[in-house]
Amino acid sequence: MGRSPCCEKAHTNKGAWTKEEDERLIAYIKMHGEGCWRSLPKAAGLLRCGKSCRLRWINYLRPDLKRGNFTEEEDDLIIKLHSLLGNKWSLIAARLPGRTDNEIKNYWNTHIRRKLMSRGIDPATHRPIHEPQSTAAVSFVKGDQKAAEVGSSSSGSSGGDEMLTWRCPDLNLELCISPPFQKQLQIFDAEPAKSEPLMRLCFSCRLGVKKSSACSCLGGFLGLGRGILDYRSLETN
DNA sequence: AACACGGGCAACCGCTGTCTT
């Protein structure tokens, strides 16, 4: 059978967080580090669901968050990343230090979407609104390789259904394998004064050659934890 | 001053893949 429920929904608070709740959460995480959201509310003396605590911490309380307006550079980067990744806000956020997926999602829906519309660009497809509907696909082809080379392999015809390719010329998102973002993959000792990482990726996982239950490190396939590609290792120009 | 409206954003909801028992 499965595990016991994460929290008793009948005894959890909902709605806006109070200052006291924030302080309790911050104090607890400072002391014990992130993780184990299931047991955190009880341990921290909070009448909240672990899920709610996680959200509050990630989106609002984390010390490395960059508050305030988005810069033009960030705007541009979000637009470019969205054109390539779609509504993968967590992946987009990973490329913008100090910004959260929720923040970017909200910003997209309230500002950028409108900005693109006013320019006559469909925010969903990143193509001119008045352009006829067609099947668009993002190309990851490097350099001057013709888009048709990619398109022809899937459609096999040069008729009306030919795959269109599109890319941001100044944004290089080619995948490269590199040691993953280390900071997130550390577990710290309960005492902050002695805070030394207890576990790091083993060499095999860092190289992406192992994914076994016997391995006690935190790395998933390619050292990506839970098998998710770490887009922080992508390069942008 | 009172009300209506819309924008912005924090928080919730529901789903999915993964992990644990």
Add this chain to the structure above:
DNA sequence: GAAGACAGCGGTTGCCCGTGT
């Protein structure tokens, strides 16, 4: 292997506040 919880994600909701009438 099955059942069920966990963690994380994207979509949506609802509240708050500023602005216009």
